[in-house]
Amino acid sequence: MDMEKNSSKQLRRTHDGRMIAGVCSGAARYLGVDANIVRLGLAVFTLFGGAGIAAYIIGWVLIPEEGAPTSIAEDLVKKGSESPAFQDAVQKTKDAVGKNRTRA
Numbered sequence: 001m002d003m004e005k006n007s008s009k010q011l012r013r014t015h016d017g018r019m020i021a022g023v024c025s026g027a028a029r030y031l032g033v034d035a036n037i038v039r040l041g042l043a044v045f046t047l048f049g050g051a052g053i054a055a056y057i058i059g060w061v062l063i064p065e066e067g068a069p070t071s072i073a074e075d076l077v078k079k080g081s082e083s084p085a086f087q088d089a090v091q092k093t094k095d096a097v098g099k100n101r102t103r104a
Contacts, residue, residue, distance in 0.1 A: 013025075
């Protein structure tokens, strides 16, 4: 029974306990620790090289919000792939690569 509970656990940005985007509170809920511990870890990484800020932004973009089926990144990729300009650029790239292969 405990195994079923763990298998359905998903990493999500939370609404409750959030300070900015809910990345730390969501990660804390997923890991089963206090959100302040995750925040402290990010602060330490930020002080030593700025990696904490980058990790937070990456989490914000890649982790879906509570109640949302997809993340911001998934939405952007889907929207971009439906764009005619994007599809045209992909086709031109394929054509250019195909020409280079036939010459070699």
